[in-house]
Each structure stands twice: as C-alpha cells, then as structure tokens.
Amino acid sequence: MFQKILIANRGEIALRVLRACKELGIQTVVVHSTADADAMHVRLADESVCIGPPPSRDSYLNIHQIVAACEITGADAVHPGYGFLSENAKFADILAAHNITFIGPSGDHIRIMGDKIEAKRTAKRLGIPVVPGSDGAVTDEKEAKRIAGEIGYPVIIKASAGGGGRGMKVALTEEDLEIALQTARSEAGAAFGDDAVYIEKYLQKPRHIEVQVFGDGFGRGVHFGERDCSLQRRHQKVWEEANSPALNAEERSRIGGICARAIADLGYSGAGTIEFLYENGEFYFIEMNTRLQVEHPVTEAITGIDLVHEQIRVASGGGLSVKQEDIKFNGHAIECRINAEDPRTFTPSPGTITHFHTPGGLGIRVDSGVYSGYKIPPYYDSLIGKLIVHGRNRVECMMRLRRALDEFVVDGIKTTLPLFRDLVGNADIANGDYDIHWLEKYLAKEE
Template structure:
C-alpha cells in the first residue's frame, strides 16, 4: 500500500479523497492555487504545496507544477479526482514516467475512451449496445447527407473530442442538417481544437443511465449497479438516483453483467462509468468516463462500498476487496448537486458564506469543502457540495430528502437549494417519471415566478 498520496484537485472531491486516505493510514499532500489557500482539504492534509495563481491553467492544470510537488514531497501516487487532469492521458503518462503511480486506468484506456468515435468502436467490439450511427467521423457535407438518410431523422451530430454538450447539434429534418453539421464542427474546433464529428440517431425521450464498473487490471471486473442521471440542464447533471426508478432487477443485472465483462475483456484497471441512453427497454452506449464520477456517493450508499478505497487498492496492486457475489443493493439513494448559483437563472454566486448549517441524521451525507466564513472563489466550477440521502426505499428516501432540504442553510450567497425544494414537490419526480428533457421543460414553466 502507498505511504503518501498527492491529491491533484480541489473542493469537495479533494476532501473526499483525503478522508479515504486517512482511513487507510496514508499520508496526504494537498496542492492548491493561491485562491484556495484556506480550503478545507488544504487545512486537513498532512502537507500542502501551492502550485500557482488562481487561473486553473496555471495551477490545477499545470502538469510540471504537480509533478514537482510530487518530487518535493515524496508522494508515491497521485489521485486526480474528477475534472481537471483526471482524464488526461498525457498527465497519466508523465506521472508514471516520473515514478509516481497514477490512481486510475492506463493512459491507453483513457485515450481510447476520450475519443468518442474510438470509444464507440471499442464498445461495439466488447459487446456493449450502441446507438445506430456513423462508424467513424463524418468528414464532408455529402457524407453527412448520406449518413442522415441511412440513420433516419432526427439525428444528433456530436464532437468526437467533446463533452458537456459542446459540439453537439440536432438536425430534425434535411433542411436543418448542413447548418447543424457545420456548426457542430466549428464549435468542436473552438472548444477542443478538433473539428471531427460523428452522427447518431436522436432518441426522443430517453433516460440517462450509467453503470459503475471496476476493473482490477488483471482481467477481473465487477459492476456496482446503475445510476439514473436523467435530470439535467444543458447536459449537466443536477439530480441523480441509485438505483434507477425505470429499471427492474433483471434489467439491472443484464446490463451490469455486459459492462463488467467488457471491462474485464479490456483489461481495465480502476473505476469507470459506462453511460447509456435508455429508451423503450433498450440501452444505447454514449461514452465511458475513466474516472470517479461526481455522483459516486449514491452507489456507495446502496452498496456500502468505498469507491475511493477500491481505487487506491487497485492502483497499489492489492486488488478489489469484493467480488460480484459480495455486492448487494440495499435501499435507494438520491444526490442533489448544490451549486453556488441563482436557482432561477443559474447565474454564478461566488462570495463569503456568512452562515452554514448542513442537514444531518440517519441516512444523510453531505460532501462539501465549504464552511462558515469560507469565501467561494469565482475561478472554478460552481459546485459547493452534494447532499446524499439514503432510505430503505424510494419513498422513504424522498421524504428524508425533503426534510434535509428544509434544514440546509447556506447564507451569504445564492444556491440551487430552492430548485430542489421545487422538484421534491413535483408529482412526476415523486413517480420517477422523467427523461433527459424533463428538467429543461420544467424550467421553461418559470417555477420561481
């Protein structure tokens, strides 16, 4: 096992990794920008290193500074968290070249799954169901016209190197196609420096279902069930559930077994999430994230397995602590992402937290790096915390969530807590009847008027 791990991230995920390390008896190194000198993970780490000014490109994305921090402190491994450099294959290669273990999959697997076209080809080869679409990049307007006719309208044009909805355009009819195609290429080029796009059949009312997998890097793998992440705004997840209200145990086991076998056949090491669109009883592969997900705590709640602990074990060569037969799904869990944003307009709201009181009680977990008197900087993602609630069933979970939202107080800034108070009162949410478009339609009704 490692003696010292450097955490190459910030905020709640840095604190989450730090806690797992401490429970394993592993010393921790926090890196931080000048804006994060007073962050909770910096205060609690055994050592800390300032790696640059507030701008992420000069600090949390500064690979030479992070490698230097490893060398200065003698860290044996790096945990990248999520975001920033967590899916940067070059970072993984550089870290390993300096004799430091990257806690995650191989650079090769990061690179394969980071290219959406290659990821889809790999998924098909491994037996994972995919959305009907192009086999590779759609390189010309003529190819786009031909492919759209073969697939059938409506179609979705997506950036090969994309994510978060950037470089993604819809063509509902032939008249829309060329404008959507060229706009997707231009947006992809601007966002990712790569204008390669591919095309898929557009599903009308799908749910977003993702399967948590773990590989030991030696041909063994498990799945830990699925999460439903369908409540989204502009392709960004807002509310997640485990297990999905849309699936039964037979469907869960079937898609989980497919994903675990694929990961085993790939020789994958560490945590991964295989994401699908789900419609009319069918799963269609979207992508694979080669890192820990923001919403991993709800999987931990229903399986009672510490996913960061498992990541560290696999990276250290110890192997997984559980087999597939050991995993039982107990109860229901929901996560609400609490952002420093106006709940109606989603405008960012950085600033000083003048009063902070998180909820507590049975089945309640709050993952957050903020505290009373902490000043939220304006330079980073607006996520300030995650409210995770677990119950014996979905009804109990929803009732507990309602109580927690009433207890949660964050003064001095605006947050998205009022949005979740509106959602918890909605009958569609109570019934689990929603798809990936539901939240945006709900927001169009101006619920805060």
C-alpha cells in the same frame, strides 16, 4: 499500499479523497492555487503545496508543477479526483515515467475512451450496445446526409473530443442538417481544438443511465449497479439516483453483466462509468468516463462499499476487495448537486458564505469543502456541495430528502437549493417519471 498520496484537485472531491486516505493510514499532500489557500482540504492535509495563481491552467492543470510537488514531498501516488487532469492521458504517462502511480486507468485506456469515435468502436467490439450512427468522423455534408438517411431523422451531431454539451447539435430534418453540421464543427474546433464530429440517432425521450464498473487490471471486472442521471440542464447533471426508477431487476442485471465483462476483456484498471441512453427497454452506449464520478456517493450508499478505498487498493496492486456475488444493493439513494448559482438563471454566485448549516440524521450525507466564512472564488466550477440521502426504498428516500433540504442553510450567496425544494414536491419526480429533457421543459415553464 502507498505511503503518501498527492491529491491533485480541490473542493469537496479533494476532501473526499483525503478522508479515504486518512482512514487507510496513508499520508496526504494537497496542491492548491493561491485562491484556495484557506480551503478545508488544505487545512486538513498532512502537507500542502501552492502550485500557482488562480487560473486553472497555471495551477490545477499545470502538470509540471504537480509532478514537482510529488518529488518535493515524496508522494508515491497521485489521485486526480474528477475534472482537471483526471482524464488526461499525458498526465498519467508522465507520472508513470517518474515512477509515480496514477490512481486511475492506463494512459492508453484514457486515450481510447476519451475519443468518442474510438470509444464507440471499442464498445461495439466489447459487446456493449451502441446508438445507431456513423462508424467514424463525418467529413462532409453529402456523407452526413447519407448516414442520416440510413438511420432516420432526427439525428444528433456530436464533437468527437466533446463534453458538457459543446459541439452538439440536433437535426430534425434534412434541411436542418447542413447548418447543424457546420455549427457543431465550429463549436468543436473552438472548444476542443478538434472539429471532428460524428452522427447518431437522436432518441426522443431517453433516460440517462450509467453503470459503475471497476477492473483490477488483470482480467477481472465487476459492476456496482447503475445510476439514473436523467435530470439535467444543458447536458449537465443536476440530480442523480440509484437504483434507477426506470429499470427492473432483470434489466439491471443484464446491462451490469455486459459492462463488467467488457471491463474485464479490456483489461481495465480502476473505476470507470459506462454511460447509456435508455429508451423502450434498450440501452445505447454514449461514452465512458475513466475516473470517479461526481455522483459516486449514491452508489456507495446502496452498496456500502467505499469506492475511493477501492480505487487506492486497485492502483496499489491489491486487486478488488469484492467479487460480483459479494455486491448487494440495499435501498435507494438520491444526490442533489448544490451549486453557488442563481436558482432561476443559473448565473454563478461567488462570494462569502456567512452561515453554513448542513442537515443531519439517519441516511443523510453531505460532501462539501465549504464552511461559514469561506469565500467562494470565481475561478472554478460552482459546485459547493452534494446532499446524498439514503432510505430503505425510494418513498422513504424522498421523505428524508424533503426534510434534509428544509434543514440545509447557506447564507450570503445564492444557491440551487430552492430548485431542489421545488423538484422534491413535483408529482413527476415523486413518480420517477422523467427523461433527459424533463428539467429543461420544467424550467422553461417556470420562466
């Protein structure tokens, strides 16, 4: 087991990893920018190192400074959390060159799955169902029209190196294709420095289903069930739940088994999430995230397994603590992402939290790094906390969620709490009857 882990992140995820390390008896080091000097994870860590000014590029994305912090403190492993350097293959390679363990997959696996086109090819080879579309990057309009004609309109054009909805355009007809192609390539080049795009069939009313997987790096793989992340705004997840209200036990077992076998065949090490669009009983691979997900607590709630403990165990060479037959699913869990944003316009709302009170009671968990008097800096993601609720079934879970949202108090800034209070009383949400477009349509009606 590791002696000392450096946590290369901030906010609630840094605190989440820190807690796991303390439970395992592992010393912790956190890095922070000057803007985060008073952050809770800095206060609670065994050691902290300031690595630069507020801009991420000068601090949390500064590989040189993070490696230097490891060497100064004697950290023998780095947990990257999510975001920042968590899916940076170069970072994983550099740590390996310095004999520091990256708590995550190999740089090669990060590279394969970080390229959307190569990830789709790999998924196909591993037996994972994929969305019909181009086999690689589309280079000109003539080729795009041919492919779109073969798979049928509507189609979606996506940036190969993309994420967060950037470099992504829908063409409903052939007439739309030219401008969609040009716009997607332009956005991709500006956002990612790579204008390569590919084409896929655009599904009309799909769910967003993701399967949590783990590999031990030695040919064993397991799955921890699925999460439904269909409630999204601008391709950003807002509300996640496990298990999905849309799947039955047979479908759950089938897609989970496919993903676990694929991870084993790939020789993958650590946590990963294989994401799908689901429509009319069929799953279509869209991407794989080679890291811990923001929404991992709902999986922990229904399995009772600490996924960060599992990450650390696998990275230290201890293998997986469970076999597939040991993983049981108990009840239902929902996570709401609480952001420091205006609940109507979603404009960021940095500032000082004057009062912060979290809900409690059976089945309630809040992951947050903020506190009363904490000043939210304007430089980073607006997520300030996650409310995770667990019940014996979805009905009980929704009842507890409604009560927990009423108890949650954040004063001094605007948050998205009012949005969730609206959603929990909506009939479609109560019935689990929604798709990836539902929230955008709901918000449009509210305006």
